[in-house]
Amino acid sequence: MTRELQDLATEIALKAGELIxxxxxxxVTVAATKSSAEDVVTLADHESEALIRSLLLDARPDxxxxxxxxxxxxxTSGLTWIVDPIDGTVNYLYGIPNYxxxxxxxxxxxxxxxxxxxxxxxxNPAAGETFSAALGEGATLNGRTIRAxxxxxxxxxxxxxxxxxNADRRIWQAGIVQHLIGEVRDIRRMGSAELDLCxxxxxxxxxxxxxxxxxxxxxxxxxxxxEAGARVGGLHxxxxxxxxxxxxxxxxxxxxxxxxxxxGAEASILG
Ligand code: IPD
Numbered sequence: 001m002t003r004e005l006q007d008l009a010t011e012i013a014l015k016a017g018e019l020i021x022x023x024x025x026x027x028v029t030v031a032a033t034k035s036s037a038e039d040v041v042t043l044a045d046h047e048s049e050a051l052i053r054s055l056l057l058d059a060r061p062d063x064x065x066x067x068x069x070x071x072x073x074x075x076t077s078g079l080t081w082i083v084d085p086i087d088g089t090v091n092y093l094y095g096i097p098n099y100x101x102x103x104x105x106x107x108x109x110x111x112x113x114x115x116x117x118x119x120x121x122x123x124n125p126a127a128g129e130t131f132s133a134a135l136g137e138g139a140t141l142n143g144r145t146i147r148a149x150x151x152x153x154x155x156x157x158x159x160x161x162x163x164x165x166n167a168d169r170r171i172w173q174a175g176i177v178q179h180l181i182g183e184v185r186d187i188r189r190m191g192s193a194e195l196d197l198c199x200x201x202x203x204x205x206x207x208x209x210x211x212x213x214x215x216x217x218x219x220x221x222x223x224x225x226x227e228a229g230a231r232v233g234g235l236h237x238x239x240x241x242x243x244x245x246x247x248x249x250x251x252x253x254x255x256x257x258x259x260x261x262x263x264g265a266e267a268s269i270l271g
Pocket of ligand 1 (some may be wrong): 017084086087088089090161162163164190191192193194210212214217219
């Protein structure tokens, strides 16, 4: 069952990936702004989400839908699809080839504190890379098994992180980076949380953390990183959520967790 869901997630993500890549070459139009002037939504976001939604409705009419750009619909099957039609929207806007379509299916309420992710696919059409996983079945990149790095000390760890659209929150997040950057190898800000989690899964990053993620920013990448051997969670044993998302090999996870607490990661966020 999870394999079938994974195949469907991949089929649909690839179709949406083709669409957004085509639209990118035709020229990107900003359709609206959301939480702030920097938080944009493009016409391609809308088109991609509409395509994914209609394909899911045809294939699995009883499942719920929870996407970034349209109203949620509830599930009668117990399964819900968590969708980001373009993760890395600002990269997409500028033509930086690090953006993705993200499709995950979860069991239970569409709440990252309680859901059980069953299958997921994240595809970066500009790079021709597709990451995928099914619960208990491992993770792949373009069909080949991937594993997260292990045995890396914090001082040699390359981390990824991200910043919010809200300026006060970004300033708060920069404060955490300032504390952490002298403790690790270096820190990258690549602009797509889903691809950051996939980068942990395939060893391009040793760890990743961010505060303030939406469910669609991490649903798929978290399962892929977990199936590649990483631990993905929040602080103090919580599940990954908007409160905090941290991913790394289990031993490094524990060290980074404590470094992040020392850096003030659980203090209240401004804005
Ligand atoms: C954003 C990206 C970014 C992360 C932000 C997200 P969007 O998602 O994943 O890397 O730092 O927190 O909101 O807006 O491009 O879908």
